[in-house]
Structure formats: C-alpha cells, structure tokens
Amino acid sequence: MRVRTMLAATTALALLLSACSGATTPGGGTQAPAGGGVLRLNGAINPDSMDPALIASRVPGEIVTTLFESLVRLDDKGEPAPGIAEKWSVSPDGLTYTFTLRKNAKWTDGHNVTAQDFVYSYERSLRPETAAPLAANLYYIKNGIPYNKGTLKDASQLGLMAMDDYTLMTALEAPTTFWLKLTAFFNMLPVHKETVEGKKDWTTKPETYISNGPFKLKSWTPNQEITVVRNPDYWNKGEVKLDEITWKMINDSNTAYQSFLAGELDAVTPPPALTAQLIKDGKAKVYPAARTDFVRLNNTKAPFTNAKVRKALAYSLERTPLVDQVLQGQQKPGLGFIPVGLSSGAGEFRAKAGATIFKEDAAQAKTLLADGLKELNLTAFPDVALDYITGDVNKKIVEVLQAQWKKNLGIDVKLNAMERSTLIAAMRAGQYNWQLYSTGADFDDAINLLTQFQTGDGYNYGKYSNKQYDALIDVALKEPNAEKRAQAMVDAEKIFIVQDMGIVPLYYGTQTQVQQPNLKGVRIFTAATNDYSRASVK
Amino acid sequence: MTRYILRRVAAMVVTLWFIVSATFVIMHAIPGDPFVTEARLPETVLANLRAYYGTDRPLGEQYVRYLGGLLRLDLGPSFKSDTLGVNEQIALGFPVSAQLGLQALVLALALGLGLGMFAASRAGGLVDGFTMLVGTLGISVPSFVVAPLLIDLFAVRAGWLPVAAWGSFASTILPTVTLAVAPLAYIARLTRASVLETLGQDYIRTAHAKGQPPLRVLVHHALPNALIPVVTILGPITAGILVGSFVIEFIFGIPGTGRMLVRAIFERDYPVILGSAVFYSTLLLAFNFAVDLAYGVIDPRIRVERSMS
Numbered sequence: 117m118r119v120r121t122m123l124a125a126t127t128a129l130a131l132l133l134s135a136c137s138g139a140t141t142p143g144g145g146t147q148a149p150a151g152g153g154v155l156r157l158n159g160a161i162n163p164d165s166m167d168p169a170l171i172a173s174r175v176p177g178e179i180v181t182t183l184f185e186s187l188v189r190l191d192d193k194g195e196p197a198p199g200i201a202e203k204w205s206v207s208p209d210g211l212t213y214t215f216t217l218r219k220n221a222k223w224t225d226g227h228n229v230t231a232q233d234f235v236y237s238y239e240r241s242l243r244p245e246t247a248a249p250l251a252a253n254l255y256y257i258k259n260g261i262p263y264n265k266g267t268l269k270d271a272s273q274l275g276l277m278a279m280d281d282y283t284l285m286t287a288l289e290a291p292t293t294f295w296l297k298l299t300a301f302f303n304m305l306p307v308h309k310e311t312v313e314g315k316k317d318w319t320t321k322p323e324t325y326i327s328n329g330p331f332k333l334k335s336w337t338p339n340q341e342i343t344v345v346r347n348p349d350y351w352n353k354g355e356v357k358l359d360e361i362t363w364k365m366i367n368d369s370n371t372a373y374q375s376f377l378a379g380e381l382d383a384v385t386p387p388p389a390l391t392a393q394l395i396k397d398g399k400a401k402v403y404p405a406a407r408t409d410f411v412r413l414n415n416t417k418a419p420f421t422n423a424k425v426r427k428a429l430a431y432s433l434e435r436t437p438l439v440d441q442v443l444q445g446q447q448k449p450g451l452g453f454i455p456v457g458l459s460s461g462a463g464e465f466r467a468k469a470g471a472t473i474f475k476e477d478a479a480q481a482k483t484l485l486a487d488g489l490k491e492l493n494l495t496a497f498p499d500v501a502l503d504y505i506t507g508d509v510n511k512k513i514v515e516v517l518q519a520q521w522k523k524n525l526g527i528d529v530k531l532n533a534m535e536r537s538t539l540i541a542a543m544r545a546g547q548y549n550w551q552l553y554s555t556g557a558d559f560d561d562a563i564n565l566l567t568q569f570q571t572g573d574g575y576n577y578g579k580y581s582n583k584q585y586d587a588l589i590d591v592a593l594k595e596p597n598a599e600k601r602a603q604a605m606v607d608a609e610k611i612f613i614v615q616d617m618g619i620v621p622l623y624y625g626t627q628t629q630v631q632q633p634n635l636k637g638v639r640i641f642t643a644a645t646n647d648y649s650r651a652s653v654k
Numbered sequence: 655m656t657r658y659i660l661r662r663v664a665a666m667v668v669t670l671w672f673i674v675s676a677t678f679v680i681m682h683a684i685p686g687d688p689f690v691t692e693a694r695l696p697e698t699v700l701a702n703l704r705a706y707y708g709t710d711r712p713l714g715e716q717y718v719r720y721l722g723g724l725l726r727l728d729l730g731p732s733f734k735s736d737t738l739g740v741n742e743q744i745a746l747g748f749p750v751s752a753q754l755g756l757q758a759l760v761l762a763l764a765l766g767l768g769l770g771m772f773a774a775s776r777a778g779g780l781v782d783g784f785t786m787l788v789g790t791l792g793i794s795v796p797s798f799v800v801a802p803l804l805i806d807l808f809a810v811r812a813g814w815l816p817v818a819a820w821g822s823f824a825s826t827i828l829p830t831v832t833l834a835v836a837p838l839a840y841i842a843r844l845t846r847a848s849v850l851e852t853l854g855q856d857y858i859r860t861a862h863a864k865g866q867p868p869l870r871v872l873v874h875h876a877l878p879n880a881l882i883p884v885v886t887i888l889g890p891i892t893a894g895i896l897v898g899s900f901v902i903e904f905i906f907g908i909p910g911t912g913r914m915l916v917r918a919i920f921e922r923d924y925p926v927i928l929g930s931a932v933f934y935s936t937l938l939l940a941f942n943f944a945v946d947l948a949y950g951v952i953d954p955r956i957r958v959e960r961s962m963s
Contacts, residue, residue: 161917162909165736172691247699249691266698320737338738338746339909340820366818366907367917370802375817378810537686537922544690 155635155653156381158372159363162339166319167312168305169241172249177302177645179363182344183327184305187215187234187284188296194560194641196296200229200306200328200351201284210291210596217282221351223308224325224332231278237306239263239271240313250303253558256295258287291596293461294561301559302645305329330356330649339365357637357652376630382653383631383638388509391628392444400630402446404457406643407556407625408565410450411502411517412578415618417549419498424488426617430474432481432524438516439623443509447623451475453613454562455624457642460602465562469606473614478524485525497525500549501532505539513622514552543577554625560643562605563592569612580618585611655961662946666939670932674724677931678717681924688733688922707733709924720928729929734921740929743914748933750820751903751910755895757830762837762891767884769838770845775872777850785842792839797898801832801905818907829906833898837891841884848880855879878952885952889942896934 163176168184171177187204188196201215221229238257241248244266254260258275262268275287288295298304311318311326318324325333330352331344343362350356366372369387376384386394394400411429413420420426435449448456451472454465462468489497502517504510511533518529534542542548557564568575570586588608595601612618629640634654639647689695689703704710708719723730729740738746773785805828809817816825852858853876861871900912911930918926950957 162735164734167736170736244696244699244702247695247703249695251696251699264699265696317737337909338743339913364819364907365909367913368818368905368907371805371818371905371907374802374805374810375819378813378817380817535686536920538684541685541687541690 153357153359153652153654155358155361155383155648155651157361157363157648158366158375158381158384159342160365160367160372162365163342166325166333166336166342168303168307169237169246169248171302174645175363178648179342179344180302180305181645181647182329182331182361182649183325183333184307184329185221185350186301186305187217187299190297190300190639190641190644190647192639194297194639194644196300199300200234204296210293211288213286213288213295214279215284215286217284218351219282221328222349223328224347224349225308225311226349227308228281229306229328230281231284232281233306233308234284235276235278236309238276238304239274240307241303242274243271248303250558253298253301253303256288256290256292256298258289260289290594291601293598293601294459294559294563297561297644298559300644331358331361334360341365355650357650357654358648361648373630376632379632382635383629386628386630388445394630395444395446395628400628401640403627403629403640404455404642405556405625405627406455406458406560407554408450408453408455409447409513409552409554409622409625410453411550411620411622412543412553413550413619414546414548414578415581416546416579417500419489419492419494419500420550422488422492423616424484424491426488426620428481428485428488428525429521430481430617430620431477431484433517433520433620433622434476434524435623438513442512442516443623445626445628447626450621450623453609453619453621454565454605455557457624458557458562458565459560459643460562460605462598462602465602465605468602469609473610474617481525485527497527499530501530502550502552503532503534503539503542503548504552505536506533510552517552517622546577546579556625557643560641562609563589564643566592566605566608566612569618578619580612580616582611582616582618585616662943666943669939670935671721673935674721674928674932675717677928678720681927682713684922686922688924707731724932729932730925732918732923732926734918734923734926740925743926744911744929744933747909747911747914750908751896751899751912754826754829754833754902754908754910755892755899757826758833758837758895759892761830761834762841762895765834766838766841767845769842771849771872771877773842773846774849774853777846782846786846789839789842792835792842795835797832797836797901798905800835801828801902804828804832818905820906820908829902829908832906833895833902836898837895840887840891844883844887845880848883849876852876852880882949882953885945885948889938889945892941893938896938 159175159179161175163171163179165171166176166180168180171180185199187199187201189199191197200217200221202218204213204215206213217229217231219228223229238254240246242251242254242257242260242264244264251264255264259268259273260275263271263274277285279285286295292298306328308326311324320336322333322335327333330347330350332347334343334345336342341362341364343360345360346356346358347353364381366375369385372381372384373386373390375381386400391400395402413426415421435451439447439449451474452466452469454469456464456466458465460468485497489495502514504514514531518531521527521529539551543551555565555568566589567573569580570576570589571581571583585608588604588611591604592601592608595604613621627640631638632653635651637651639650641647688709689700701710708716720730729744731739732743735743769785769789773782776782805817808815808828815827816822819825858871858876861875866875896912899910900916902908903910903913904916911933914926915930918930
C-alpha cells in the first residue's frame with residue numbers, strides 16, 4: 117500500500133519537476149489556424165542567409181520572393197507582369213532593355229524605389245567580394261563575367277545604367293529572350309543600399325530588414341521560424357490577401373506531413389513513401405519540375421569513352437515501369453534531355469524537339485554493347501561501381517537500373533552509396549566513373565541546362581566534348597531570332613543525345629504538394645521559385 | 655580532497671585537448687570541402703572565401719589558430735550561416751537541448767527509480783514481470799519508431815498535443831517522453847536488481863527486526879546503497895540522452911544543438927563541428943566529474959579513501 121502511494125508521489129513529483137523546468141520560449145509556434153489569413157508553411161532548415169544576393173536554395177528564395185519585388189513578377193501563367201517596372205522596351209538588336217519604373221513603389225523605410233537601387237544591387241551581386249553563389253545568373257549583363265572574376269575592376273563598365281531616377285537600362289552581352297523572366301529570380305531582387313552597404317547583420321532584425329515587396333519581415337527566430345507580415349505600403353497591395361506567412365523549420369518530411377494532417381501546416385511536400393498513394397487518392401497536387409534525372413557518365417574513363425557503349429546503356433532501360441511502378445510521382449520517361457515544361461524561347465522545347473528523340477530497344481542495345489566493347493578491346497563490361505547519393509528513392513532507382521541492365525544487357529553493375537558532400541567532391545574532382553544525378557533549371561529556358569555540356573563549362577563534370585555542340589550552343593547564346601535560336605538548341609540536343617548519348621537520361625521530374633482545401637492562389641512554377649504572395653487561406 | 659579535484663581537472667583538460675585534436679584530424683580527413691558545392695563559384699571568389707575563413711592556410715596553422723581561439727572561448731564563425739557564429743548558435747541551441755535533456759533525465763530518473771523499487775518490492779509477482787517487460791521494450795524499441803507512433807496517437811489523432819516544433823510547454827511533452835523511454839528502462843531494471851540485492855543484506859533484516867516500518871527500511875536504509883549503481887550509470891545515461899537528442903531534435907524539428915551538429919556534419923561546417931565537439935565533451939566531462947564527487951556524498955567509504963590519497 118505504502119509503496120503504491122510512493123509510486124504515485126514519485127510520478128507526481130516527476131511531472132511537477134518537468135513543469136517547473138519548462139519555460140516558454142519567445143516566438144512560440146501556432147497550433148491552430150489563427151482565424152484565416154495566416155499561411156503556415158514548412159521551410160525545413162534555417163536559412164543560411166536572407167540576403168537575396170547570398171541565397172542559393174529554394175526555401176530562402178521563396179521567402180524573399182514575398183519580401184521583395186523585382187522589375188517584373190511572374191503572373192499565374194509564369195509570364196512576366198509589371199513589378200517595380202511599369203513598362204519596358206527592347207532594342208531591335210535585343211541587346212538593350214529599358215525599364216520605366218513606377219513612381220509609387222516604396223522601400224519599407226519610406227524611400228522610393230529607384231533605378232539606382234537596381235544598378236547598385238546587380239553590381240553588388242557581381243562584386244567578387246560578395247561571393248554571391250548564383251552570380252552566374254547575372255553573366256548575361258555586359259561585362260558581368262570579367263567583373264565577377266575580378267579581371268575588370270571598373271563597375272561603370274557593367275551594362276547597367278540609371279538614365280534617371282525612374283529609368284533603368286540594362287545592356288546585355290547577347291540577345292537574351294528570357295531576360296525579363298530572369299529578373300524575377302530571387303537573386304536578382306533589389307536591396308536598399310544604405311541598409312546593406314558595409315553592414316553585416318541587417319537581415320537579422322525586422323527593424324533593419326528594409327524591403328520593397330508585398331510583405332515585410334516580422335520576426336526571424338533562428339532555427340524555429342520566420343514570419344512575414346503584410347506590407348501596407350506595397351504598391352500593389354490590392355492583390356495581397358494574406359495577413360501573414362510563417363515558415364516553420366521541421367527537417368523531417370514525415371513529421372512535417374503529420375503536422376499537416378494535424379492542421380498545423382497549410383501546404384507541404386509529402387514524404388516520398390506516401391506520395392504515390394496520395395496522388396492516387398487525389399489528395400496531392402503534381403506539377404512538372406523542369407528537372408531531369410540521369411546517369412552522368414565520365415566521358416574520359418572507359419568504357420564510357422565509347423559512344424556505342426553509352427547508347428547501349430541508354431537503349432536497354434525500360435523507363436515506363438521505373439516511373440509508373442517505382443517512383444509513382446507521375447514523372448515522365450526521359451527519352452531526351454530537356455524536361456517537359458521548359459521553354460525554348462519560342463514555345464515549349466519538347467513540343468519543338470519532339471517528345472522523344474530516341475527509342476528503347478534492348479536487342480539493338482545488346483549489339484551496340486558488343487561492338488563497343490570490341491572497339492575498346494574489352495571482353496566484358498568493366499567492374500565500375502555506379503555512385504549515388506544515399507537515400508531511399510535513389511536506392512530504389514539504382515536497383516531498378518541494375519536489374520534492367522542485368523536483364524537486357526547481361527552485365528553486373530555494382531552500386532556504391534555515397535554521402536552527398538563526398539559524392540559532390542568526387543564529381544568535381546573527376547574521380548568517378550558514373551553517378552546518379554539530376555539537374556534542374558533555374559529559369560525558364562533550355563539554355564540553362566544545355567550550357568552545362570559545353571567543352572570547358574564549369575558544370576561539365578562528365579567532360580563531354582563535341583565541337584559541333586559547342587558551336588550550336590554559341591549560336592543559341594547570341595542569336596536574336598527566337599525561332600532560329602530554338603532550332604539551334606533542338607539540334608544541339610540531337611547531337612548530345614541521339615548522336616553521342618553523353619549521359620543516360622532517365623526521367624523528367626515532378627514536384628508534389630498536399631494543400632489544405634481552403635488554400636488558394638498558390639503559384640507553383642515549373643522553372644521559377646514558388647510565389648505565395650497572392651495566396652489566401654480563407 | 656583538493657589535490658584530488660586538481661588532479662581531476664588537469665585530466666579533464668588533457669582529455670578535452672585530445673578530443674579537439676582527434677576531431678580536427680578526422681574532420682579534415684573526410685572528403686568534401688565546405689565551399690565546393692554544386693553552385694559554380696569563380697576561382698577568385700573561392701580564393702577570397704578561403705582566405706577569409708583561413709582554410710587556405712596549412713592545416714597545422716589552422717589547428718594552432720583554432721586552439722588559440724579556444725583559449726579566448728571564441729569558437730569562430732560558421733562557414734555556412736551568414737549571420738550566426740558558432741558561439742551564437744550554441745547559445746541559441748543549448749537552452750533548448752538542455753531543457754529537453756533535463757526534462758527527459760528527470761522523468762527517466764523519477765519513473766525509473768519508482769518503477770524499479772516497485773518491482774523489487776513485489777519481486778516475482780505479475781507486477782514485477784510486467785514492469786520488466788515494459789523495461790525491455792523501452793530499451794529495444796528505437797526512438798525513431800516511438801516518435802512517429804506517439805505523434806500519430808497524441809497529436810494527429812487525438813489532437814491533444816502539437817506535432818512538432820518548439821515553443822509552448824505542450825510541444826516539449828512528446829519529445830521528452832520519447833527521449834526518456836530508453837534511459838527510463840535502463841534505470842528501472844538496474845534499480846530493481848540493485849534494490850533486490852540490497853534487500854537481501856543482513857543489515858536490512860536487522861532494521862526489520864528493530865521494528866522499522868517497511869517503507870522507511872526501503873527508502874532510508876536500502877535505497878542509498880541501491881543508488882550507487884544507478885549513480886554510476888548516470889554518466890553514460892546522460893551521454894545517451896545527449897546523443898539520443900540528435901535524432902529526437904531532427905524528428906520533432908527542435909532547434910537544439912543536436913540538430914545543429916548533424917546539419918554541420920553534412921554541410922562540412924568545420925567550426926560548428928569542432929565547436930560542438932568541444933561543447934559536448936566539456937559538458938560530459940564536467941558531468942562525469944560531478945557524478946564522481948557525488949559518490950563521496952553517497953558512500954562514506956569512498957570519501958575516506960579520497961582524503962587519504
């Protein structure tokens with residue numbers, strides 16, 4: 117009897133002690149929808165930076181897209197609509213864009229947004245000392261490359277000029293049909309000079325975070341959440357319905373999904389294991405993702421030096437079962453390189469190039485492999501392990517590839533799981549044979565992905581090299597006529613895939629989201645950052 | 655006694671230095687560079703970054719500079735975060751992890767001791783068997799199984815508690831319980847065995863013979879001796895809670911130092927990795943030292959031994 121009492125007392129004591137040691141930390145999380153008008157999202161990890169020039173990842177990009185406004189903002193269809201710029205004109209040679217800025221756009225400290233703000237911001241992004249990770253997006257500006265590399269020191273030589281307070285001129289290296297859309301990209305958002313120049317910590321406090329967009333920073337509790345609140349001085353506030361947006365930081369996708377089920381979040385990306393069922397039940401929305409998953413081949417190492425071997429590997433796969441039964445995310449088989457939904461500058465690229473440009477053919481693959489190996493003086497497919505980044509989905513993919521190559525080519529492929537940074541280090545050092553990888557477009561034009569395979573390009577980790585391909589890409593980089601340019605890119609893809617098969621394409625990716633039924637107006641783009649600024653939860 | 659303490663402190667400093675050096679070596683031995691990511695930075699920019707953070711210097715020089723910083727209690731800037739240095743990150747994360755760890759420890763101790771004593775006093779019965787079964791399950795079922803289960807039951811279905819994140823007291827309940835499960839089981843089993851053994855001693859029989867009430871015999875006579883093994887494992891238990899917190903913090907989205915360390919390893923944020931190693935080691939060493947001192951309080955024999963050495 118006494119021991120039982122003691123047990124009860126001990127338990128009570130334990131709970132009491134726990135209660136005493138508990139203290140509420142500021143910035144407590146919301147548990148139920150706060151009366152409509154507050155959108156709760158998951159940002160997964162604490163942003164390394166909230167400075168538009170220093171951001172390189174998706175979620176901070178989403179956040180600053182609500183805080184700042186660039187020259188244009190993408191509308192529902194992903195087309196450029198007036199932002200800070202009321203109107204614009206392009207010179208006949210396609211090299212000069214002149215933007216007329218509206219006079220009622222303000223920074224949150226009351227100053228007007230001017231053309232000088234844009235000149236300053238782009239120069240700052242290109243400044244080598246800033247170390248902007250995605251400065252390459254600004255290389256389309258005249259002299260952007262030498263300035264960023266440090267060989268040109270005079271900033272006035274950049275193709276940027278404020279003709280007056282409200283007229284901005286951008287001079288480009290070559291005709292760039294996607295320039296307008298690119299200015300909406302998150303690292304091309306303008307920042308306020310007096311706030312930023314020389315200051316390190318301006319992003320950490322709402323008082324110093326001067327911005328010009330639909331929302332302004334309300335609070336940033338590191339590692340916990342970021343909240344932005346409606347900006348009453350935004351020039352287009354009529355279009356903004358939400359009162360607040362909060363990004364929580366839950367790393368685990370399963371927990372985030374459970375949060376969604378409990379009504380604590382309004383939209384999440386579901387965990388991969390549940391995606392197929394959710395799509396089947398109609399609970400998840402699927403969007404194309406301008407991303408191609410492929411096997412990168414090291415073109416300098418045997419047997420991948422031989423085009424017949426490379427083609428054999430590509431023709432022998434059966435991509436439809438891979439996407440329909442294993443991945444089940446409504447991905448599309450990749451019988452080409454450029455993914456569906458990406459523009460050619462003159463309409464969708466795949467519509468112009470053809471949905472598929474090569475065929476799966478196991479019989480032909482077998483012959484090609486035999487011929488290719490003979491040309492290399494090899495009697496069998498060498499023992500080269502396929503590297504992949506550790507993860508459930510990746511593991512499933514490479515196991516399918518392994519099984520299909522065994523079945524259709526009779527070769528045994530070993531698999532090698534690697535930690536992410538280790539694989540990237542090996543990739544950049546060229547110390548690999550082949551690896552599972554993917555590439556996605558930062559902006560809506562196929563050139564984004566095609567330049568990666570030019571000889572000497574910084575991203576050409578597979579060392580693919582074809583002079584004809586290089587020449588066609590150079591044409592695409594300079595050609596003012598959109599149709600001719602698109603054709604050059606279509607031809608380049610044919611050389612890259614049909615003639616050379618420089619990589620083994622697998623499938624075109626998708627993005628999935630589950631949303632609460634009352635969430636509307638979310639803009640999820642194929643090749644641009646998601647825009648929540650026009651959403652509503654009422 | 656003073657000499658004993660001085661000797662221990664000196665040993666702790668040496669251990670700490672060894673840990674820092676070992677971490678430094680291992681960290682740089684893994685492939686992967688903090689600045690070489692998928693984004694393509696021009697060589698001049700990479701060079702600037704490396705110069706700024708000092709990673710272009712020879713490793714020996716980096717090591718010495720780091721030790722110098724340690725003496726000033728400066729753990730350096732983070733390679734990844736633009737706004738938070740290592741000291742700031744630890745300062746933000748530690749109160750959270752400490753609260754979680756302490757709550758779990760208190761819960762595990764209180765319930766574990768209580769359950770263990772209860773089982774021992776009812777040894778051989780159904781209650782004893784059941785309690786020990788629960789104990790075994792607690793040790794065997796991993797936290798990343800327990801966590802989603804608890805979340806599903808109490809947060810999603812019942813809606814009594816929030817699923818994740820950190821803020822209100824309610825949001826600390828599920829993580830605390832998940833973290834406390836395994837240590838609780840260990841403590842319960844150990845307490846039961848220890849109490850049972852102590853209860854068989856002659857002096858207990860003497861106490862009963864003198865007419866002491868059973869509860870007083872249990873708590874005043876048996877428990878202090880039975881506690882010694884439990885105090886012994888407090889060091890490893892705390893270590894287990896600290897390390898277990900990595901998984902818990904990750905699953906529940908808790909902004910603690912555990913999650914910070916895991917992320918730093920993946921991203922090769924060397925200063926944060928080193929800083930965490932220093933921080934956790936110091937904590938553990940200090941805690942183990944405190945446990946050792948506690949022995950002197952609980953067991954007079956040990957106190958005498960020490961003052962004679």
